[in-house]
Amino acid sequence: MKNFDVVVIGAGPGGYVAAIKAAQLGLNTAIVEREFLGGVCLNVGCIPSKAMITAAHWLHKSQHDFATMGFNLNTPVEVDFPKLLSWKNSVSQKMSNGVSQLLKGNNVTIIRGEAQFKSATEITVNTAKTEAGAGAPSAASSETIQSKYFVIATGSRPIEIPGFKFDEKDILSSTGALDLNHAPKKIVVIGGGYIGLEISSYLRKFGSEVTVVEAQGQLLAGVVDPECAQVVTRKLVKSGVKVMYNTKAQGQKKSKDGYEVTVEANGKQEILKADKILVTVGRRPNGDQTNLKAAGVTVDERGFVKVDGQRRTNIKNIFAIGDICGQPMLAHKASYEGILVAEVIKGANRAFDVKTVPAVVFTDPEIASAGLTEAEARAKGFNDLKIAKFPFAANGRAVSMQETDGFVKMIADAKTHVLLGVHIVGPEASNLISEAVLAIEMGARLEDLALSIHPHPTLGETMMEAAEATLGHAIHIIQKPLAGNGKSLHP
C-alpha cells in the first residue's frame, strides 16, 4: 500500500499548486486526477476560452478596424474552424503538459484515477491507467492509498437545469461550447453570467446569432460593478446579441431544423429557435463526489465542503481548497489556497488573509475588479466615500488601439484617501487590475497611485489618472476647480 504525507485530490489550479508547494516543503506528496492535469481551468475553462476569445478578437478587428487603418482586405478573412479548434486544443495541451512537468520535476507522484475516501486517512483510487513515460496503459484497477493529510481540490461542474440535459452536442455546457467545430447559426444562451457572456461575445464575432436568456433584470448581476456591466451590455447589444431580461427558460424540444426553446417572461411564453443551446447558469461544487462521508467531512446543502480560515475541514487532517470550499469560484483563489494549505500542513501559521480576490471577465471590453464595490463599502461602514471614473477615451494608447470603450473607477475612503475598490471596464482591464490588487493589499492611498509615475503612452496611465480624478484634479479630464481656487493644493 502506498503511503504519503500529503495526497491532493484534483489537479486543477488549486490542487496542482498545493501539491507542488507541499513537495517543495519536503513533504512526500501525491496528486490524484481522474481527467486532466490542470483541471477545468487549463483544459475546458479559462485557458481554451481565452484562445477562442483572442481569435474572435482578431477576426472582429479585421472586419471593423482594419479599413479605418487603411488595410484593404479584398476578400473577407475566412475562418478554418477545425484548425482554430486544434490550435485552441494545443494551447490547453501545452499548459497541461507544463503542469505535468512541474509535478514530476518536484517529485510529486501523479496517480491517474478516481479517488474515493475510505476513511479519514485512506482513499481508494480506481486507476484508469498508470502515468508512465513509455509504459503501456495497464488494465483498470483499484488501489488503496494512505496519507497523513488530504487536500480536497475536486472543484465544480456546470449546473444542469431541468429539461436541459447536457449532451454536449446540441445542449451544451461551457465544456461543449468550447469544443464546437463550427459557429452555430443560432444559439440560445441560458444565463447571462460571465461564462455565458464570454462565450456569447466570441460566438457573435464568429457570426452566430446569439440570444441571451437572463432571469434577472441585468447582465452580470451581482458579479461586477453595475456601471461596468452596463458598458459591456451596451456593446454586446450593439454587436447584435439579443438579450431577454427577467426571462426564464422552461424547456426545449427538437424540431425539424433544430430546437425550439420555450421561455417565459411576465407570464408570457415565447418560442426561440436554435441550433444549439448553451446553459451557463452557474457551477456547482463536487461535494457529492469522492465519498466525503466516509472521511467524516462536513458538506453543506449546496455541496460546499465547510472549511475554516486555514481551509481545514472539520476533520483535522483534511483540507479543502478552490471551488469545492466556496465562492468565489476562481482559479487564482484556489491557487492561493493551495499554497496556504501546504504551508499549514508543514506547520506554519497561515490563514486566508487577503483584502481582495480580484475578478476578471473576458467580455468585450473586459471587466476587472478588486476590492469593494460602492455598495459593499457602505455595507462595511465606510460612509464617506470618494468615487470617480477616468475614461479610456481620454487615454492616448486606448485611442491608438481603437479600444476606447470603458473607464477606470476608483472608490476610496474620503477621510483617509485609502483605496477601497477599483473597477475597470475597458481594454486589457484584466492586466491592469493587478496594480489595483497590490495597491489595496498594501493599503495604498489615492496619492500613492497619483504620485507614482506611470509610463506614457500606456493603458496603465488610466490608473494614475483615475486616482487623480478621485482626488478631484485629473489632468486629462475636466473637473471642477480646486477648492478656494487652488489655494489648497490638496482637496
Added chain:
Amino acid sequence: MADIKLPELGEGVTEGELIKWLVKPGDSIKPDQSVAELMTDKATVEIPSPMAGVVKTLKFKVGDVIKVESVILTLDPSASTTAISAPAASVSAAPAAATAQPAKPVLSAPTPLPSTPTGPATSISVKLPELGEGVSEGELVKWLVKPGDLVQADQSIAELMTDKATVEVPSPFVGKVKEIKFKVGDVVKVDSVMLILEGSSSSVTTTVKASPTVSPQTGPQQKSATLSMAATNPPPAGFATASGGSGAAEFYPPVAESRVLATPATRRLAREMGVNINSMTGTGLAGRVTRDDVLSSQSQSTFESGTAAQKVAATSPTTTFAYQSPQSLGPLEERVALRGIRKKIAENLQMAKSIIPHFTLMDEADVTELVTLRENLKDFAAKSGTKVTFLPFVMKAMIATMREFPMFNASIDDKASEIVYKKYFNVGFAADTPNGLVVPVIKNADQKSILEISREILDLAKRARDGKLKSEEMKGATITITNIGSVGGTYATPIINHPEVAILGMYKIQDKPIIKNGALAVQKVMNYTVTADHRLIDGAVAANFLKAFIQRIEKPGSLMLEMR
C-alpha cells in the same frame, strides 16, 4: 541495449540544436531524468529519458542539429539494477529489526518503467523542528541513534540543549538511519537537516499503524496556542477522530479586518508572531500598522519592559564589550562560546539588573521550632514516600505573608504604566545544575500540601540536574526563592527574576548564642533576605514583610491557622 530517440518537441518543431549533454557515458539515469538541453526555434527544452539505464553512447555532439525521432543516445537498461541498488547494499550492517522490512531491491525489469513510487529506498531528511518561541538553535548533546538503526515515527533521535532546556528531538518519519549530519557539541539551527533516513513506502505503512494513539503534540515543541504550531511533526493516524462539528480547528490570530491597514508581509509577520493585528494601533500613515509596530508589540501580552530591557541590554556597553586578550597572555586563556543556558542566564540577569532598582534587607530567625517540627515529621513523610526539606515550609510562610503584602506578588507593565497584581502563587526555586542556574516553578503552590510540594521539588530538582526540564516548567513564576545559603555564606544579595518584583533568600541553619529573656541560650538560627524592586516596594514595606515572614517561620504552628 535501448535506443533513446528525440521525442516530439511540439507542434511545428521538427529539429533542435544540441546545447549541452546533461549525462555522459557510464552515467546511471532514472526515468524522466533530463539527458540533454536542446534549443528549438521556440524555446530551450530539456530532453527526458523515458527509461532507466546506464548511458552507453552519445550520438551527437554539442552544436549538432537533431531531427525529431533520431536516436540521440543508447542505454543499457539491464545495468540499472546493479547501479541503483548499490547504495542499498552498502548499509547491510543494519540490525536484525531492519531485515524484517528491507528496502526493496530495485526494479529489476529492464523495460520502460512506470513512474510509480514503489520499490527503491528513498532518502528522507529529518530536520530540526521548531523548538519554541525565540529558540533558533540548540547544541547537540547526544545522539540517541546511530547509522544503521531503525527509527520509528516520533522516536527520539537526539538530545539538544537550547538556551531554555534540554529537549529530545523526535523523528517524524520511519526509516533506517543512513547518515548523521552533526557531531556532539555542534550547534544545530532550526530547520537544518540533522540526519538522513532511508525509508521505503512499505515500512512507513507499518509504523503509522503501529502508533495510532500518539497525541498530535508530542515532543518538546509544545507551545501555547498563540504561537505557530509545532513544525514538521505530522499528526499520527489517531487524529482523524478528533473534534467533530463544523467549526473545524481554530487558528490564531484572526484574519485582518477590512479597516486594518497593513501590507500582506506585515500581516503574515503578525500571524507568525501570534499578534492580533486587529487590536493594534498603527503608527504609520493613516493608521497603518507597520512592521515595527508588529515587532515591538510582541511582548505586550507579557511584560513590556522585557523587550525594552532586552534592547537596553543588547545595546548596553556590557553586552557589546569586546575583551581583548593581552598578547602575552593569549595561550593562558581559553575561549569558549557563550551559548545555551549560560547565554540565557547572562541575558536575563543583565536585563533584570538594568531594569530593577534592587535593594536587599537581611534578618535572622530563630528556627528551633521549625527544626523540631521537621524532625518530628520525617518519619511521617517517609511513610508517604517522600522527604521533607525546609523549602516547602518557607514557601508556605512566604505565601501567607504575600497575602498580607500583595505588592510582592506583582509585576510592573512599564508600557501600560500599570501594576499587575497576581491572584495566583507560582513559586520558583533556584536550582544549581551542572549546566548552570535554572529556576523550576511550583505552580499554584498555595493550593498544594507540604507533602505535595516536597514531592514536586524533588522531582523538578532531579530533572533540572539531569537537564530534562520542559520549558513550561520554568515559566510563570510570580516570586522566587533562592536557597544558596545551604551551600555556604551567611548572606547574599540575589538578583530578582524579572518580571517578578522580589526574591527571598534562605541561608544556612547554625547554632548561635542568642539572648532570650535576658539569658544566653543556644538556638537554631537561619538567616533570611528579601530583595525587592524599589519601584514598587518601599523599604519599610519590605521590612514589615520580612518581620511578618519571620514571625511565621519562628512559629511554624501558626502556618496551620492560615492553611487553605
